[in-house]
Amino acid sequence: MITAARSEADKEAGHRRLNRRRVTSLLLVAPLLIFTIVVFLLPIVTILTNAVASPEVSTGLPRTSLALAGWHPADRNLPGGEVFDALAQDLSEKSPERTRAVAAAARRLNYEVGGFRSLLVSTERAVKKSADDAGNWRERLIGMDGRWGDIETWQAIRRAAPAHTPFYILSALDMRQAADGSIGMVPENQRTYVAVLMRTLKVAAVTTLICLALGYPFAALMVKSGRNFAFMLLGAVMLPFWTSLLAKTSSWIVILQEQGPLNKLLIWSGIVSSPLQLIFNATGLYIVMAHMMLPFMVLPLYSTMKGIPSHYMKASSSLGANPARGFFHVYLPMSLPGVGAGALLTFIVSAGYYITPSLVGSPREQMLGYFVAFYAYTSVNWGLASALGLMLLVCVLALYLLAGRTVGVRQIAGLR
Amino acid sequence: MAAEALIEFDKITKSYGRHAVIRGLDLTVCRGEFLTLLGASGSGKTTTLMMLAGFEEPTSGAIRMNGAPIEHLPPHRRGIGVVFQNYALFPHMTVAQNLAYPLRMRGMKRAGVEEEVRRAISMVRLDGMEDRKPAMLSGGQQQRVALARALIFKPELVLMDEPLGALDKNLREHMQFEIRELHRQLGVTVVYVTHDQSEALTMSDRVAVFHAGDIAQIAPPGDIYEKPSDAYVAGFVGENNLLSGSIEASPGNLTAVRLSSGTVVSVACPWSGSGPVTLAVRPEKMGLNQDAEGLANRISARVTELAYLGDQLRMLVDLGGGQIAMVKIAAFDKNRPQVGDTVDIGWNPEDGHLFASD
Known part of the structure; x- marks a missing residue:
């Protein structure tokens, strides 16, 4: 009897201890949880509702x-x-x-x-x-x-x-509901946003490719070189990363403008006879975007390449592969998770850029972000701004899922 | 041994900055032999192997293969198989793809590759594992794939860099046997690097003991063990009692040595110098009490420590003057002494080896 009562009391105390521990851990994660809900989940839910709300x-x-x-x-x-x-x-x-x-x-x-x-x-x-x-x-x-x-x-x-309308989402897709309620494309000369979305994805894709072409050999060099040199290279990537976006953009405008140092150098060296248009067009946009995005490509690549032990390439050459074949058969496949992670990161960040394109691009290079900002701040059409934002979000999510299927989300996240 | 040279190292040196790792190494590897490079870490054995594979270039000297210099040839043009310490199986390829790699790199036709891969897989008894990735194999299986991959393109020479280091003891002994067996079947020349002296003794035709960037002795395992060329080899290979002393008299073949404990013992080894010497006697050659009776060298000693090892007993004895020796006796010996007992230790003059002390 006494022992039974004792064990009941023990169990009770055990439960209380467990509950207290649960409460404590909940309290510990609470700030992060609240922060995430307030600054991340709520805005997304607001965007989703704004895109269809019509009160x-x-x-x-x-x-x-x-x-x-x-x-x-x-x-x-x-x-x-x-x-x-x-x-x-x-x-x-x-x-x-x-x-x-x-x-x-x-x-x-x-x-x-x-x-x-x-x-x-x-x-x-x-x-x-x-x-x-x-x-x-x-x-x-x-x-x-x-x-x-x-x-x-x-x-x-x-x-x-009605309180909800497909109007904004249809507009974002260059579609509209006709008077009789049927859905169709708007007249050709009024279509805008699909083209802007395509342009946005294209700019992001080209930027990603440029970053990959520049970043892959750079990251490989970082892995290969000695401590001090690697540290210098890392600094070369990270220093611009830590500099203000506006400062970087305006420096590029100074460098690339018609009378800028780069054009002067090109003319002085005799490579060109008249100054090139390097800024306020697609060329300028890609140069500046690639510079902004390079760290997002180099860092995942570097961390993946750092994890490839040197003995794989030694094994490859001992088995008769020259360095080029060894690279394509062994090193490149082993570095693919880094390529996937870097490319995805670069693409997603570039697709959402809007200050840089609006400063260094011509009106023809304006990306979706510019229109989102325009509708949100200038014309105060929150519905369309939200619908355009939603479109970008859906594209990026689709890409993420695709990449997750092919490269593996766990590999991209570095969990392997 | 039909001493036809496959590989010759000619006065090879290798230094990193000012630090010399290999100092004037001469070494001949004979065709078909199983040569083990044995040494402590930092002795230069791995550097030697890496220079042979082509991953390191010697600072000076020449390496010849079949008489032709190869020291400037890149690894992929040497045609030497290498088994790495951690196998280095390509993780993104299946077993079959790993095995096919050297053949594909040599431009072999698909049908030929498939045939060779099949044969290699059955050679190392991995049938049914063709489509597995290396991560899905056990350590022993990975080891076998690595072996098969280094052998599949029929190189004249295979290098193995501590290939069994990552395996547990039973598997290691089993794989030692399998490697020996493959060597016997294929007749390929093997240069094997290890720091494990028992592995070196069991597997090799010849053992090269490395010490401080050079070879201290190169000989068949029996000679390395029975007739060490210097005190370092005597101490490094197997267990040995190294006793310091001085020459008392050296008339003819029998040399009298005064140990630092004061006892004079005789060694069947002619000696001409007069400086301090080191006497090496294997623990298993030392007899205890009644086993010491009738042996030419007998010393009375005190037991200081006993260690039970299952099949045998390891006993540390004080020969006097702080000179400690180790004796091995059978564990089932009924009259085994206790710590503190005084015992008789004896050995034959033929079982002692004399080296000049540095």
Whole structure:
């Protein structure tokens, strides 16, 4: 009896100790957990929701949105008088927050149909002037602006009324929903973002290839050379890495410009007769991007190559392979995890770059990041900014999964 | 031994900066023999092997293979097989691909390669393992693949750099036998590097004992053990009692030596010098008590330590004046002495070897 009670008490104490340990470990990871959630997960969730959220019309024109739900545009008839009355009521409210909400709805509707903003603003002004009069808004609104008599106008409101919309994501893919609800490409001369995405991926890919071509022999030299020289080489890679991005970019502009030292040297040495255009075009972009990205390529390569023992190449040559064949059959395959990790890292970081391309590239070299920034800060179209960001995120994730399948995520992460 | 020279080292020196690792080495490797380079770490045996393989270039001197100088030839043009200490099997290739590598590098046709690989795999009894990666093999299996890979292109000479160092004792003994067997079957010349003297003695036709960048003695294992050329070889190969003393008299073939304990013993070894000497007597040659009766050299000694080794007993005795000797006796000896006992130690004059002390 006593022993049973004792063991019960022991078990109880054991549980309490275990619980206390759990709480302690939870407390220890809590700061990191909270930090990750706040600065990483939350923004991503916000981007995802922003890309599909469309609250402006349903909050700006609540009665109209509700009334339009009962209208069937397929009948090719204008909505009933009650919808016009609802719109007039929505527009007649005079409190400042209602006015702001209507303005937001107007901006949102302008994405759907060009000129909608001015239509709604002028209508709002007119309605407020004659707000006391009741009824028969159908004729009066059409009288104010003939566009209220078009079915397309009402279809645009109806499309934008739900709280979620595929509009931004479709726009980011150069697609749109036609008036009848079918999805198709926008006219050729209006397509932008797919081309920008392709350009972004191309710039990232070319930058990655340049970095690989420069970084592979560099990393191999670092592994081969003695301690002091290797340290110097490492410094040569890391020093720019530690320098401010803007300082590096502006130094490149100085070096590469038409009257810059590089052009002067080329002319002085007689290689070229007139200065080359080395900056504010694709050449300049690739030169500067490759310089920025080199550390992301060299460091994973170096750490992988450092781990390849020298006896493999000795074995290869003792078995009759000359150094070149030994390299292709033995060294290169063994260094592939480093190539994979470096290339993936370089590609992902380059794809998201936007300051450097916007400073050293021409308008034709602007990457997706530039448009994300433009829509987020300049035109305050968070929906499109988010959708474009989402597109980049999806591309990078797809690439990561692909690389994980082929090279192995564990190898890329250096876990092997 | 049909002494046809395959490899000749001619006054080879090798230094790193000012530090000389090999000092004027002369060495001949005969065709078909199993030669072991034995020495402590830093004695120069591995450097010698690496120069032969072509991974190191001698600072001066010539290396000839079949009479032609090879010291400036890169490794891949020497046609010498090498088995590395850690095998150096290519981790991204299967067993079959590893074995095919030297053949492919020699431009052999696919069908021929497959045939040779099959044969090599059955030679080292790894049938069924063709498609495994080296990481999926045990240490012994990896060792066999490394051996087969170094032999598959039928080199005249195979170098082995402590190939059994990473294996446990039983497997090591088994692999020693297998390597010996392969050597016998294929008739290939083997230069084998080890620091393990029992391995050297069991496997080799000849053993070269390295000391401070040169060969101290090169001879068949029996001679190395029975007739060491100097005190270093006597002490390095097998266990030995090295007793210091001085020459008392050297009339003819029997030399009288006064040990530092004061006792005078006789050694069947003519001696002409008069400086201090070292007398080497193997522990197993020393008799105890009744076994010492009738032996020419007899010393009374005190037992200071006993170590039980299962089949035998290792006993340290004080010969007087702080001179310690080791004696091995059978562990089942009923009259085995205790620590502190006084015992009689004896040996034959023929079992002693004299060397000048430096």
